[in-house]
Amino acid sequence: MFDSISPQIWIVLALAITALGPATYVWRHLAHSYTPRDITLPPEDTSWKSQKQLLLSSGILCCLLALGLFVFTPEAEAFAKSDWLAPAVLGAIGSLAIGATIAGWRDGEVEPLIRGPSRSYSLAEQPKRYWASMAWNGLLGVGLVAGSSVVTYDNLTPECDDDGDEMTLSVALEACNAMLAVEGLKKVEKAELLGDRGRVHHRLGNDKQALLDYSRAIEIDPEDSYAFYNRALIRRRMADFEGAVEDFEASLALRPRNDEAYLERGLMYLDTGLFDKAIADFTRLHEYAPDNPYALPNRGVAFAWLDDEERAERDFRSVGKGEPGWPIVLRGRAILALNREDYPAVIRHLTQALEVNPDDYFALRLRADAYWEVGEEDLARDDDDRSMALDMARNR
Numbered sequence: 001m002f003d004s005i006s007p008q009i010w011i012v013l014a015l016a017i018t019a020l021g022p023a024t025y026v027w028r029h030l031a032h033s034y035t036p037r038d039i040t041l042p043p044e045d046t047s048w049k050s051q052k053q054l055l056l057s058s059g060i061l062c063c064l065l066a067l068g069l070f071v072f073t074p075e076a077e078a079f080a081k082s083d084w085l086a087p088a089v090l091g092a093i094g095s096l097a098i099g100a101t102i103a104g105w106r107d108g109e110v111e112p113l114i115r116g117p118s119r120s121y122s123l124a125e126q127p128k129r130y131w132a133s134m135a136w137n138g139l140l141g142v143g144l145v146a147g148s149s150v151v152t153y154d155n156l157t158p159e160c161d162d163d164g165d166e167m168t169l170s171v172a173l174e175a176c177n178a179m180l181a182v183e184g185l186k187k188v189e190k191a192e193l194l195g196d197r198g199r200v201h202h203r204l205g206n207d208k209q210a211l212l213d214y215s216r217a218i219e220i221d222p223e224d225s226y227a228f229y230n231r232a233l234i235r236r237r238m239a240d241f242e243g244a245v246e247d248f249e250a251s252l253a254l255r256p257r258n259d260e261a262y263l264e265r266g267l268m269y270l271d272t273g274l275f276d277k278a279i280a281d282f283t284r285l286h287e288y289a290p291d292n293p294y295a296l297p298n299r300g301v302a303f304a305w306l307d308d309e310e311r312a313e314r315d316f317r318s319v320g321k322g323e324p325g326w327p328i329v330l331r332g333r334a335i336l337a338l339n340r341e342d343y344p345a346v347i348r349h350l351t352q353a354l355e356v357n358p359d360d361y362f363a364l365r366l367r368a369d370a371y372w373e374v375g376e377e378d379l380a381r382d383d384d385d386r387s388m389a390l391d392m393a394r395n396r
Contacts, residue, residue: 008071019064022057029054087151094144101137104130112136162199173200191221198230210234225254229261236268244268259289263298270302278302297325297332304335312336327353327360334366346370361390 029049070076097113104110111120112133121129160176162169176197180190198213214231217224232247248265252258266281282299285292300315316332319325330353337345350367353360364387371380 097141
């Protein structure tokens with residue numbers, strides 16, 4: 001029932017509840033100031049009215065309004081997904097608690113934070129509850145600010161992982177080297193760090209270094225299925241297909257439900273023309289992960305290369321336009337058209353695929369061949385140039 005409600009709505013609701021107190025005060029203050037009073041009535045108690053409290057409540061309302069508008073912006077969404085949300089929230093609540101403690105020390109009256117009924121305690125009238133509330137606010141504030149500081153320190157400390165852009169990866173590589181240089185590492189820790197550094201090298205395109213790190217990790221821990229899988233990807237990229245097959249098999253022997261291994265090995269078989277083996281891997285992937293968007297369209301491509309149009313189209317019909325596997329379907333139907341020597345259909349399907357991904361190397365190469373067949377030499381040369389540029393960029 002509540003799953004369909006946007007998270008921003010819940011945040012705005014929380015902000016509205018928070019704003020209730022200051023909004024009530026501002027409304028009461030303004031309404032009292034501008035409402036004529038019968039002078040024949042006895043004097044009333046106006047000790048609750050304060051210009052300072054009015055300004056404070058108005059400021060809080062403005063901040064809450066600005067925050068309510070901010071939560072609907074793309075920047076807020078990015079911040080909510082970042083590593084800085086938790087320390088920001090902890091730091092804000094902790095600072096509020098410390099501020100309340102300082103104000104309570106100064107004024108001799110304190111209101112405990114994160115409690116049930118709203119009530120403040122005076123040092124003169126209720127000293128025990130006053131000091132208990134002071135201790136509670138102080139400990140809460142120090143604890144939350146300390147937690148925020150620890151999380152912030154962790155966020156600022158480089159980690160040995162493969163997340164981020166090239167600059168972040170370069171920093172991560174230095175962190176990996178520093179961690180591996182520490183003496184007394186346990187074998188398991190060293191194997192994990194070598195695997196992590198291998199992934200960083202992999203992302204940076206340092207294939208030889210990545211291969212070396214994965215191999216060293218496997219020597220230390222021969223039961224690491226992830227190291228075998230990652231080394232298989234490197235070996236495939238380095239055109240060592242025999243070695244890649246061995247590593248895929250080793251990874252799957254240790255972790256039979258490794259869906260990604262079936263997908264990547266199937267794609268490798270597809271690239272090398274081993275279509276029956278590709279079909280077997282994509283079929284197994286579909287059995288293990290029926291919702292995987294790439295299993296059936298890639299199996300359809302393998303059937304297309306075997307000129308089995310009936311089974312190819314059966315797989316293609318399972319993919320809707322706009323889904324992740326749709327460009328694969330377009331490439332597969334281009335292959336079926338190529339088998340029939342229907343070159344205009346080849347061009348039409350591949351043009352649609354390139355509209356989704358202009359850097360589709362396969363689509364550019366095959367469309368260039370189709371353009372040559374129909375005599376569109378200028379268009380063919382243009383596709384050849386684009387595909388060669390992509391190939392050079394990929395092999396740098």
